Structure formats: structure tokens, C-alpha cells
Amino acid sequence: MNKLNISIIGVPMDLGQNRRGVDMGPSAIRYAGVTERLESIGHTVTDEGDIQVSKRTGETSEGTNLRNLKAVTEASTALGDKVSSVAEAGSFPLVLGGDHSIAIGTLAGIGNRHKNLGVIWYDAHADMNTSDTSPSGNIHGMPLAVSMGIGHEELVNLRGYAPKIDPKNVVIIGARSIDPGERKLIKEKGVRVYTMHEIDKLGMNAVMEEAIQYLTEERKTDAVHLSLDLDGIDPIYTPGVGTPVPGGISYRESHLAMEMLYDAGVITSVEFVEVNPILDEKSRTADVAVALIGSLFGEKLL
Incomplete structure (x- = not known):
């Protein structure tokens, strides 16, 4: 990965789950110094601002148990369009969430730009539920299934095509809470x-x-x-997440993973999600996000 033009896109989305506060995640990561960190490595950074997200209503659409379906679909479409335009302009999309439902929009923005897109899903959860398997109806537990073409048609067909990814091109790392x-x-x-x-x-x-x-x-x-997803890391390091699961990946293991991805030069787009400042302790989770972003984009000790 050479020195890049990086475009930061914030998505203050908390509609994909029930706990409030994750909509402040993009601001928390910015406040923790993500732009300064990337610029110190030598990258050029443009902050594209935030995608507009509707206020939560908590409604479920007729015939489904999915919460905030219309608002999630609208925000995901806007994000997909933005990610696509940023990539078209030759910039590297760095998306900051927000809950993990934002991945529906991110992948919709890049899925048709590549003939054979791979995905690394770094998460405690598989996020492959559907309305039939999810007891909560929370869309943040569904983005990977949706991107594979499985789920509600409004989400699956976002930006006019489906599926966004081939399931066999997906690698999930760190899973420890998987529903039947x-x-x-x-x-x-x-x-x-x-x-x-x-x-x-x-x-x-x-x-x-x-x-x-x-993948390669x-x-x-x-x-x-x-x-x-910051909940992929053990909550002793990242307490500010909505669905913490004990026994996760360590801080150092996560740095190693990011460093190896940098060395491999394979990553072409990124999102960091589920930072919830209300649940955090003195910005620890946002700080971890920024530190890992640094390692992913080539920060070295020597």
C-alpha cells in the first residue's frame, strides 16, 4: 500500500440495533485523532463529512419484523452512492460507523466495481441473520447475509443489483457468538x-x-x-460496544492482523463500526479504533 488519498465517510447510524449512542461513533473516532494519525503516516486525508441518517422511529414494516427498514434502506443507499463516487475518483474509502448495518451500504457501493470482491469480516458475530432467524429484527445482525443476496428485497437489491459478494469470497475472523x-x-x-x-x-x-x-x-x-467491528476485540480492550462478547481477540493480536494486511497490500476499502461513546470508558474504544487504523495503513514503530 503506497501513500494514499483517503476519504473518510462518517455514518452516524444507530437504526440497526436498540442501544443508543453508536450514532456518535464517527465523531468519537474523529475526536480520537484518526485524520492526524493517517496524515502523520504520509497519507492525504479528506473528510467527506457524514451521511444523513433519519431519526429512529422504531417501526417495523408490514409483513416483516425488521426495525427501521425504510430509514436503514435510505441511509444505506446514500452511503453506497457516496462510497462508489469516492472510489470512482480514485480515493480510498474509509467508512466510520455507526452500527454494523452500514456495511450494507458500503458493500453496495463497491460490490459492482470489482469482478471478484473479497471480504474480511472481523467480528465476534457472523451477522448472517435474516428476518426469519433474528428474534430481535435488528438489521445490524444481517448485513453479511444481505450482501450475499439473502434477506429483505429492499436491502438485498440496494443500488439495483444483487448479490454484492460471493459467500465463498468471505472470511470471518474472531467469531464467538453465532446463532443457529x-x-x-x-x-x-x-x-x-x-x-x-x-x-x-x-x-x-x-x-x-x-x-x-x-482470498488472493x-x-x-x-x-x-x-x-x-470493534466487538471482535475482547471487551477488556474495547468496552464501548453495544454487543460485547468476552473471550475475544487481544489488542496485540489485532495490531498484528492489521499489520499483516498492510504488508500484504490487499485491502482496498475499510469500515470501522460499533464504537459507542456512551458505553465507553475515557474514549478507550475510539482510541483502539484509531490505533488499529494506523497499523492497517502502515504505521511502524521503526
């Missing part, structure tokens, strides 16, 4: 998953080597999107 319906879908679609069991057993170095080799050599992807 998701487990079934993972097996049916052939999604590669490295749970905490594999990370503990093999080590993060081996897991990342395998993941990178799988076996699947021969022409671009790779990183979708990083």
Missing part, C-alpha cells in the same frame, strides 16, 4: 470462518496468513474489503 440459523447458512454457503478456537489453536499469524492466501491465491479476488 447463521450456523446453518455458513455451512450451506461455504463461508470460511476462523472462530476464537482457531485463533487460540493456530495463532493470529497463521490465521491471517491462511486468510490472505485463501485460491479465490483470486481482485479487491478485498475489511469490515471491522
Whole structure:
């Protein structure tokens, strides 16, 4: 990865889940110094501002249990258009959330720009629920399934095409909370998953080597999107997330993963999501996000 023109896009979205505060995530990451961090590495940074997001109503659409479907669809469409235009202009999209439902828009913006897009989903959860398997109706648990073409038609067909990604081009890293319906879908679609069991057993170095080799050599992807949920990291390091799951990836393991992705030079778009300042402790989670962004974009100790 050479010195880049990076476009920061904020998405103050809290409509995909029930806990308030995650809409302040983009501001928290900015306040923690993400622009300064990237510029100190030598990149050129343009802050594109925030996508406009409607106020939550809590409504469920007729015939479905999905919360805030209309508002999520509108914001996701606007984000997809913005990400697409930024990429078209030759800039690197760095999207800041917001809850993980924003990935629907991000992937809609880049999915048709590449012949064989790969995705690394760095998360405690698989996010492959549907309205049939989700008891809550929270869309932030569905973006990966939606992007594979599985789910409500308004979300699946965002920006006029589906699916956005091939399930076999997806690698989930850090999973430790997977619902029964998701487990079934993972097996049916052939999604590669490295749970905490594999990370503990093999080590993060081996897991990342395998993941990178799988996407670049076996699947021969022409671009790779990183979708990083801060709850993928153990909550002792990132307390400010809405759905913390104990026993996660360590701070140092996460830095190693980001450093290896930088060295591989495969990442072409990124989103960092689920930073909730209301639940955070002295900006610890936002600080971790910025530190990991630094490693992903080439920050070195020496």
C-alpha cells in the first residue's frame, strides 16, 4: 500500500440495533485523532463529512419484523452512492460507523466495481441473520447475509443489483457468538470462518496468513474489503460496544492482523463500526479504533 488519498465517510447510524449512542461513533473516532494519525503516516486525508441518517422511529414494516427498514434502506443507499463516487475518483474509502448495518451500504457501493470482491469480516458475530432467524429484527445482525443476496428485497437489491459478494469470497475472523440459523447458512454457503478456537489453536499469524492466501491465491479476488467491528476485540480492550462478547481477540493480536494486511497490500476499502461513546470508558474504544487504523495503513514503530 503506497501513500494514499483517503476519504473518510462518517455514518452516524444507530437504526440497526436498540442501544443508543453508536450514532456518535464517527465523531468519537474523529475526536480520537484518526485524520492526524493517517496524515502523520504520509497519507492525504479528506473528510467527506457524514451521511444523513433519519431519526429512529422504531417501526417495523408490514409483513416483516425488521426495525427501521425504510430509514436503514435510505441511509444505506446514500452511503453506497457516496462510497462508489469516492472510489470512482480514485480515493480510498474509509467508512466510520455507526452500527454494523452500514456495511450494507458500503458493500453496495463497491460490490459492482470489482469482478471478484473479497471480504474480511472481523467480528465476534457472523451477522448472517435474516428476518426469519433474528428474534430481535435488528438489521445490524444481517448485513453479511444481505450482501450475499439473502434477506429483505429492499436491502438485498440496494443500488439495483444483487448479490454484492460471493459467500465463498468471505472470511470471518474472531467469531464467538453465532446463532443457529447463521450456523446453518455458513455451512450451506461455504463461508470460511476462523472462530476464537482457531485463533487460540493456530495463532493470529497463521490465521491471517491462511486468510490472505485463501482470498488472493485460491479465490483470486481482485479487491478485498475489511469490515471491522470493534466487538471482535475482547471487551477488556474495547468496552464501548453495544454487543460485547468476552473471550475475544487481544489488542496485540489485532495490531498484528492489521499489520499483516498492510504488508500484504490487499485491502482496498475499510469500515470501522460499533464504537459507542456512551458505553465507553475515557474514549478507550475510539482510541483502539484509531490505533488499529494506523497499523492497517502502515504505521511502524521503526
